Amino acid sequence: GQQVMQIPQYQHVQEGEDFTTYCNSSTTLSNIQWYKQRPGGHPVFLIQLVKSGEVKKQKRLTFQFGEAKKNSSLHITATQTTDVGTYFCAGPPGAQKLVFGQGTRLTINP
């Protein structure tokens, strides 16, 4: 079945450094979604990308969807301690379900 691969698994940065996580699918995706899960919390929707080559920004977060709609990235500029958590990408292999990537766990040294 379809897999959504996400790297890296872990990332530790100094506060103020940038952070990027990458997501790759074995098949073309109709859309990709990104979620953030704080430690001890639940996944919270961040954004959805639909169009080939789409780029969306939310303050210090930049999301990209690849031209072939098989990969995506999330880049955080100048990380802050509030960015700590696990970031998941999720893509739909079928009409009704999302498959989550393994997640990238971000920790930050203040």
Add this chain to the structure above:
Amino acid sequence: DTEVTQTPKHLVMGMTNKKSLKCEQHMGHRAMYWYKQKAKKPPELMFVYSYEKLSINESVPSRFSPECPNSSLLNLHLHALQPEDSALYLCASSQTGTANEKLFFGSGTQLSVL
């Protein structure tokens, strides 16, 4: 109200117990989901209800029994669980149940099976 409410927040049960997890949303969503999440792993889909009908069962063992009494409520009945079923159980909802909709997750039930 953009909340999905799950009860209880924590549950400890023995392997012979029967218990139920509950989930409620008042956003008018017509799709509700159960996910299972082990520590340091992504959420794994268990069941999807769309318009109160079970539309996806991801080959979940019969000791997990979902129920959707109406479009706002979702239950997960648990019976004869195994220790490896210990996990965070997340409920989610979306507008109609297509995969291009964002999911709203509840805060989950942390389940421990002894």
